[in-house]
Amino acid sequence: MKKIGPSIMFLLILVLASVWHSGYANEGAVKGSDLYVKHCQACHGTDGKGNGTFASRLNPPPPDLTAPKFWNRNGVEKKIAESITNGSGIMPPFKQLKPNEVDEIVKYLSDTFRPK
DSSP, X not given: OOOOXXXXXXXXXXXXXXXXXXXXXXXXXXXXXXHHHHHTHHHHOTTSSSOOTTGGGOSSOOOOTTOHHHHOSTTHHHHHHHHHHHOBXXXXXOTTSOHHHHHHHHHHHHHHHSOO
């Protein structure tokens, strides 16, 4: 068996670390993850259960993004995108986000929190 040189091993580690960063190899999913952390996680939580740092101060609390009931609605992805863009209840609108960024967040939510 051939040995892997140190520089090849280093490159392999870098590639694996960048994929591991968000659990996705897809650049859009990485951006969606980063955008979620920046704009959503404080209320919706790291695990999407609506238990973020600010959640206890909100009435009503943020929805549990992992609940089947949340995902079992017609056009749920479109409704999520509209909520991000226009706000929903006490959730403020995120007008500073570009449409592709909203799409990346929606994809991240679906890939990460939708029950399989």
